[in-house]
Amino acid sequence: MEEKVHQIQGFSFQNGIITGVYPASPSSWLIVVVGVMSTMYAKIDPSLGIIAKINRTLDTTGYMSNQTQNIVSGILFGTGLWVALIVTMRYSLKMLLSYHGWMFAEHGKLSAGTKFWMALVKLFSRRKPMLYSFQASLPRLPVPAVKDTINRYLESVRPLMDDEEFRRMEGLAKDFAFNLGPRLQWYLKLKSWWATNYVSDWWEEYIYLRGRGPIMVNSNYFAMDFLYLSPTTLQAARAGNVIHAIMLYRKKLDRQEIKPILLMGSTVPLCSAQWERMFNTSRIPGEESDTLQHVKDSKHIVVYHKGRYFKVWLYHDGRLLKPREIEQQMQRILDDDSEPQAGEEKLAALTAGDRVPWAKARQAYFCRGKNKQSLDAVEKAAFFVTLDDIEQGYRKEDPVRSLDAYAKSLIHGRCYDRWFDKTFTLIVFKNGRTGLNAEHSWADAPIVGHLWENAMATEYLELGYSEDGHCKGDTNQNIPIPTKLQWEIPEECQEVIERSLSTAIALADDVDFHSFCFDAFGKGLIKKAKTSPDAFVQLALQLAHYRDMGKFSLTYEASMTRLFREGRTETVRSCTVESCNFVRTMEDPTESNENKLKSLRLAAAKHQHLYRLAMTGAGIDRHLFCLYVVSKYLAVDSPFLKEVLSEPWRLSTSQTPQQHIDLKKNPEMLSCGGGFGPVADDGYGVSYIILDENSIHFHVSSKISCSETDSHRFGKNIQKAMVDIMGLFNLSKNCTK
Known part of the structure; x- marks a missing residue:
């Protein structure tokens, strides 16, 4: 060691x-x-x-x-x-x-x-x-001029307001730009000179770590396995190979052997800072604000199975365990028939409920003795693993319900069988299917996606399985058996666990999730139509949302700012004057095909322009967010900023990039990407991954308690909108599939 x-x-x-x-x-x-x-x-x-x-x-x-x-x-x-x-x-x-x-x-x-x-x-x-x-x-993220941000903001809300509402907002905005704005901007400029990135530290603290509600569903997101491919049905074997593949990735990360991501024909680098806390990290609850605890190295993982926690060393005789040896350790856990200790089974519900009860319980019951040692083992583990005792994944005989159940299981499970505070929990189901649940504060989805795609490719293309489904190689009886973690959880703590579980279950039961693969066409046909695939999907979402809700809504599309040092995300406000004109044109039966195509081109060009502005530091929302933080520090009120930051994102969208797996060489390695929960109580969360020439996978989430939304209805509207827009081009008969 x-x-x-x-x-x-x-x-x-x-x-x-x-x-x-x-x-x-x-x-x-x-x-x-x-x-x-x-x-x-x-x-x-x-x-x-x-x-x-x-x-x-x-x-x-x-x-x-x-x-x-x-x-x-x-x-x-x-x-x-x-x-x-x-x-x-x-x-x-x-x-x-x-x-x-x-x-x-x-x-x-x-x-x-x-x-x-x-x-x-x-x-x-x-x-x-x-x-x-x-x-x-890497250059520092620039601070845009206040007037530029205000003008872009007003342009973004114009299609969502009537004339009277817009005049009122215009008055608030111009007053801010003339009076308070320059003062707040001065402080922000000052910060941008000494801070590496003027947004990222505040974004991490105020958007993530200071949130006092549950992070399960509201913040954490998930990544899915291959869609159709099932490398083995043996749970322990799949865990053995995937854990080994993830540890090989960590080894490359420790040695900086992972290549930085380069754009523009391998010319322009993206920031790599988010990789630093991928492993050996845990979110620690606090009464006012959480913190991220990162240790330099960790030689173990913690595995959860049927209510018990096991510490598994991943090194023996100074080397990383081989896949077959990890499989052996997983099988030992599966074969262990011991009962959970009092309070142990549902312990992780503390990480799923509100943050303050968890912070108080941690301070009161987990700061000494066995509980401290066991909690340390969990929080300082390389990552967390759940060997789930149910089967999940795509089933050909019931594709809709199987994928929906799979997504819900990954995003919340039973609310006590994932450790939501770890950077990521690897979930291995009884039938060998896998997935990840990832905590959001330390990094954004493309970083987790890079790890996950790399691990999937290593597992399938390099490690492989023997004919009987086991990991290749031999077992090793000299390896010490996994250690069962010991807990002494008093009854009053068990009551806190039950209350957190009730909160989490209410949240989980309210999630309406629909995950589906759209295979009428993919980026191949969209590119033939000479349109950006992302702009095409975003316009389809605008059309689908209008048909679904009968109105336009403020739309969030996540973009990245990693062209700058320590850059994270920026918002592309996808609902524009041009996109609304396009939707109205599409819905008008008297409009010609030529006019519909013309409005599509204008809306797509506008969307691409906004995306580029966001990527190059000229977005709207992070600048306004930071101005708001400065106003809070100075204890000055801004009616304009207060109103802007309270506007709900009723349509929140994100594209998961395909980064590592070459589907032209290995078409069977089609994956499902990942998804997240709804951002607004009366809105939709939509994640999508443009997989290959012929398919796009969508994940739609909403709340059952909202009578206006329905994830399956919206999913059908998305598919119809995609087909209707492609129908404008008369490119292929396949698009009526």
């Missing part, structure tokens, strides 16, 4: 140096120093007198000969020159990466200037980068 810790520390130190000097290399120091020494021996002074000054300073010490002084002076100057070159290269790369004009270029048409810019970026970053190599070279 100690050997592994030293190895990780060694890699961290080595990688820290390599990353710290990027875009230069450690070996370039030797080249610069040798170059300086060579010119000195040739009686040429490359330092314009600096080396002579260093020499005179060293001469006063009286400890060195003249020759040693010359060598030391040359090395010191060479090192200084090398550092100056690194700083210059890094600053130059940062300036280059601050240019985002390429985002707004017409698809497939790059100007000579953009091509020259790309060549310069590649020149500065030609060395093989590690995961965190670009971090110091």
Whole structure:
């Protein structure tokens, strides 16, 4: 075990140096120093007198000969020159990466200037980068001008308000832009100069960690398994391979061997900061605010099965357990017929209910003795695993109900069989199907998606299974059996657990979830229609929502700001004047096909423009959110900001990117992506993944308690809207499927 810790520390130190000097290399120091020494021996002074000054300073010490002084002076100057070159290269790369004009270029048409810019970026970053190599070279997120944000905001709400409402809001907005706005902006600008990112720390604290309601359903999200493919039906075997694959990913992460994600033909890097807390991390409840606890390394996982908690060491004899050995450990847990201790079975309901009761219970009952040791084991585990005792996943004979039940199980389960505070819980069902439930505060869905796709590909393409469904390799009886965690949970704590469980069950039972695969067409046909696949889906959602609810609603589409250091997300307000015009045109039987196509093109172009603005730091909502936080710090009221931040997102949408699995090579590895719960009590949450040329998977959520919404009805409206829009192009008979 100690050997592994030293190895990780060694890699961290080595990688820290390599990353710290990027875009230069450690070996370039030797080249610069040798170059300086060579010119000195040739009686040429490359330092314009600096080396002579260093020499005179060293001469006063009286400890060195003249020759040693010359060598030391040359090395010191060479090192200084090398550092100056690194700083210059890094600053130059940062300036280059601050240019985002390429985002707004017409698809497939790059100007000579953009091509020259790309060549310069590649020149500065030609060395093989590690995961965190670009971090110091990424630009800071810019603070938009208040007037620009206000104008964009007013434009976004225009289609949602009548003339009188809009005039009132326009008055509030202009008053804010003229009076309070500039004062708040000054403080925000000040913060942007000293903070790495002016949004991210406040976003994490106020949107996630200070939330006092349940994080289950409201914040946590999930990722699904392959849609049709079932590599093995043996629960322990599937757990063995997937856990091993996840640990191989962690090993790459520790060594920074995961490649940074690059856009624009592998040119422009995205921020990698969110990977740092993926493993060995847990959300810790507090009475006013939660915190994230991250430990450097963890050699174990905690597994939950039938109400019992087991600590499983993943290393033996200084090495990672092989898949068959992990399978053996999982089988030992499945075969264990011991009963849960008092209060143990439903303990994790504390993580599913309100945060304050959990914080108080943790302080009162889990800060000493057995309970502290056992809770430490859970919170400091690499990640959490649930061996579920029910079967889930797609069933051909009942596709609708099976996928809906699968999604609900992943997002909340029984409310006490996932540890919702861990960065992620791996869930392995009785029939070998898997999935993840992920906590949201530490990172956004694309980061978890990258891990999950990588683990799925490693498990299926590299590790594989024997003919009888077991992991490949041999068992090892020398490995100590999993340790059953010990708890002493008093009755008063059990009462708190039951109350949290009641809160969680009420929330879970209210979730109306519909998960379905749309296979009439995919991005192949959409691209033939010369339309952005994301814009196409977003316009289909606008049309479907209008048909479903009979009105337009404020729409949230998640975009990322990882072109900037420590960037997270921004909102694209997808309901625009142009999208509303398109929907009305589509619904008007007197309108010609030509007009419908024209309004579609205008709406799609507008959507793409808004998406690009959001990605390049010119979004609306994060800026307004931060201005609101500043107003709270200064204890000044803003009627405008208060109203803006209280507006409900009745349609909240997000696209899950396909990042790692090549479906052209392995079409059977079609996955379902992931989903999340509804953001508004009377609204919909929609997640979608544009999988391949022929399919898009949707996850629709709403609340059963709302009489206006119905996830299955909305799902049918989405499918019809997709087909109706594609029908405008007359591209293929398949789109009537």
